[in-house]
Amino acid sequence: MTEKDFVPKKYSEIIEQGTVSWQAPSNIALVKYWGKKEHQIPANPSVSFTLKNCRTITKLDFSKKDGQEDFEFEVFFEGNKKEDFKPKIRTFFERIVQYSPFLKDYQFEIHSENTFPHSSGIASSASGMSALALCVMSLEKKLNPEMSEDFFRKKASFLARLGSGSACRSIEGDLVVWGKHKEIKDSSDLFGVNYADEVHDNFKNFQDTILLVDKGRKEVSSSVGHNLMHGHSFAEARFAQANDNLAKLKPIFAEGDLTKFIEIVESEALTLHSMMMSSRPYFMLMKPNTLEIIIKIWGFRKQTGLPVSFTLDAGANVHVLYPEKDKVKIFEFIKNELVAYCENGHYICDSVGSGAKQLSEEN
Template structure:
């Protein structure tokens, strides 16, 4: 499949005004993507757990306008106007205009809210851009007046979301989503995310993710800048090979339910992601001292208790604590007794693997 597939035929219906609302979750990558080519194409494939409680709700209101020479929109976060969000939205609109040719015909009001802190390493751009892409797809579906299948609706929404934020293409469905072409995963594509198509052991059903909010502030280095620093990175090519191999290995791990191998792979991926940041030029560190303290506490607890708890990290300081459903009570007790002290204002979010976005 190529990009031209997503260019629509002429619309058959006219709509003066209206609104759509979607809720879309964040996701947490198990095999990370870090580094991208032109047009938001990943340098390596990735796979993620879709979350449930960490989500963005976006309402898109629209009305026809006379001047169709430029984009017109306003952005609000938690009812507060956010003009500093506009450059990113405008860049997104420019990238997707060929696939959504109605964009300049309307004035849009984008109202969004998160259930978690913005820009703190919980993939707010993933949930936010996927929710916006779904709202735009709902409008296109009405303009097209055709019976687009749910599969094609989601596929195009994922394609569009990717052009706003790469990892956003993994937030539309659940519970495991693959993005990036991989020889061993049928249907995988660099253009959009797909539901993981193979058998998953019951050990991973209702898997838990408790997110420890080590630092709720904005990251010093954005993910966009970090991805760009992979160009010319001395270890980039080996990293891309490693990610491909890890995704191959994960297929059998997910099938067999081997939690020890899962832990080793997931934690290695998290630390490799941050190692690539530290070896960039210019180099940077997104982990905080308390991030490392939490990691060491998890290792100590696992060694003593035999627990199958592990951690992963996104591009930020916060720690995602992953563990099987059967360990909920024990792990939450451990978190409350030993890890909350390292969280900013003692805050953390209890989440569980979810099934994707919902129209409201």
């Protein structure tokens, strides 16, 4: 598919007003995407676990208006009007209006809330933008009821990508690939797709305990970090490494080899941060307690042989990954040894989920 396939030709229905609502999860990348081309195209493919509990719930109220001069919308987060959220959503609407031209036909109220604290240091752009993109697509499906479910999902992921790159991986579950890769069937730079090859039971209902090391705003935004990959001394080698690691994960997913899984996933996390530390200007998002947790995990794994590992997003927080069969012993270790390094002792228990879900719609 190309971008042109997502430009609508005409609509068969007229809708005056209504409400749609979706919940969409966050995700955590195993092979990291870092660096992008124009129009939110990734410089390398990535694969992620879709999470279950960390999600955004968004309700979109819409009513037909006169004229098409501009976008008209208000944003409410957890019941409070949020003027500071509007610039990002306006930018999103500006990017997608050629694919969703009806956006200027309606005035909107966007009501959103997270199942996790907004100030927790967990990035909500993936879950937030995917939930909003799904609401936009629900309105489009009302205007064009003949739309197939497959097209609906692909276009929702396509639109979400234009709001936040990683948001395109929050439509489906439980493993999602984004970015063209020669060994991944139907993979695309334009949207995320379900990983369709064999996945061993070891990776079913995988656990993710998120240790909130630092709940403050990041000193360097992800957008700035991505842009610093342009001209980065190690960029091309990094992009090649990501492609190679994704290929290596295929037999690992099929065979359930947790040792090799850990080796790749932890290496990917550290490589992500090494790209930050070796860019110009360079920066560091890990904190001392991030490193303390990593060292503790390595020591516990060596001592017990249990398959516990970590990954990181573009921040200081640590995602502790482990199979469900070892949940009791590993979670006991987390509580006894790792929670002390969290800000105010805060952490989130999550696991792999099944993707976004529609909650309601009214005409």
